[in-house]
Amino acid sequence: MTAYKRVQQWNTFARVWHLYDATWQNPFESAQRIMKYLKGLHKPIYHPLNDCGDHVVVINSGEIALLGDEWRKRVYFHHTGYPGGATWTLAWELHDKDPTMIMKKAVYNVMDGNLQRRYTMQRLHIYPDDDVPEKIKQNITNQIRQLRPVPKRLDRYAPEEVQRFPKVMDWPKNYILR
Amino acid sequence: MSNSHLFLPSGFPRAPLQNGIGRFVCQLQRITIKFCKSNGSSRGVREFIEKDLLDFAHNYPGIVVYVKPRRHHSPCLSAEYLNGERQYVNCHNHSRDEVIKWVNLLRTESGNQIIRLRKMWHTDCPSIQGPWSPFVNRDPHLNVVEFPNESLSRPVYLPKTATEQLKEIFEKQRQTNVSSLDEKQAE
Known part of the structure; x- marks a missing residue:
């Protein structure tokens, strides 16, 4: 292998770092998308035997959105291996303990249970807020698009924008707003 | 690939020293024909x-x-090649035609070790475009972007929401109102 070919190989198999903002996103649908980048399925050179997966940095995993009453109904099961060691943790309890855990388990569960799964998971970096260490932040060169637009809260709008918003009706003069 | 190929080295077809691109050099260096003058098993070789x-x-x-x-002794052909490899063919009870066939085979072989071919073809120029890399067809604008970036994060194809449609209608109404007021003032 010549020096040129060697550099070409490094270039083709260079790992790209992607960023994913999990604010207000469904973690289980996002996991499908993140998994493709982790495995390298989005690349034309993909083959199950070649190691072409990318890194994904997930930020704001503390602000994920679950459907319906999933926070109260979804249960995470764990067994220590000892008799009576089974525990059932509700999604909101798990999220209180570790805000990255639901996202991590969602990605782990969409991947096939083969020997590569643990190594692929090592390329996933999850942070509960947008406070990412500088060492990881400087690698990021691409951003994965979110599944749904993030709605803007009323208190995030400037007061002029709120004033300018079209009103259907005015409150009566003697109406008391509570 | 079967079990018999487990210890067979694999590789790609390759001519020794680009043989045949300029002129052809016969890779067979010497051939030794061993035989018996009296034994019947050497009849074809004789x-x-x-x-x-x-x-x-x-x-x-x-x-x-x-x-x-x-x-x-039973007859055999022993061929030595330019790369130092050596081929041995046992010609016990072979007819004359069979011996001719084996000698021709040994003459035309390159002497390279027998390998499992991973591809049945070879090219010096596998791709005219050049190999793919994560950086081809990449928007150069992304080089100067600060991450996380909100416009890169938003989904690309979004249908218009009811709120946006209402705001548009409202804006249109206001425009027409303003223009009609202007006309009235002009009159």
């Missing part, structure tokens, strides 16, 4: 030596031919 060997040596002057009689 016939080959009597009838074809002189022509063979005359046609291919680059190949050294040794003929080695030895008593009461």
Whole structure:
């Protein structure tokens, strides 16, 4: 292998770092998308035997959105291996303990249970807020698009924008707003 | 791939030293024909030596031919190649035609070790476009972007929401109202 070919190989198999903002996103649908980048399925050179997966940095995993009453109904099961060691943790309890855990388990569960799964998971970096260490932040060169637009809260709008918003009706003069 | 290929080295087709691109160099260096003068198992080899060997040596002057009689042994062909490899063919009870066939095979071989071919073709120029890399067809604008970036994060195809449609209608109404007021003032 010549020096040129060697550099070409490094270039083709260079790992790209992607960023994913999990604010207000469904973690289980996002996991499908993140998994493709982790495995390298989005690349034309993909083959199950070649190691072409990318890194994904997930930020704001503390602000994920679950459907319906999933926070109260979804249960995470764990067994220590000892008799009576089974525990059932509700999604909101798990999220209180570790805000990255639901996202991590969602990605782990969409991947096939083969020997590569643990190594692929090592390329996933999850942070509960947008406070990412500088060492990881400087690698990021691409951003994965979110599944749904993030709605803007009323208190995030400037007061002029709120004033300018079209009103259907005015409150009566003697109406008391509570 | 079967079990018999487990210890067979694999590789890609390759001619020794680009042989045949300029001129062809016969890779067979010398061939030793061992046979018995009396044993019946050497009959075909003896016939080959009597009838074809002189022509063979005359046609291919680059190949050294040794003929080695030895008593009461089965005949064999031993070929040595330019790369130092050595091929051995047992010619026990072979007919003359079979011996001709084997000698021709040994003459035309490159002497390279037998390998499992991973591809049946070879090209020096596998792609005209050049190999793909994560950086081809990449928007150069992304080089100067600060991450996380909100516009890169938003989904690309979004249908208009009811709120946006309402705001548009409202804006349109206001425009028409303003223009009609202007007309009134002009009158």
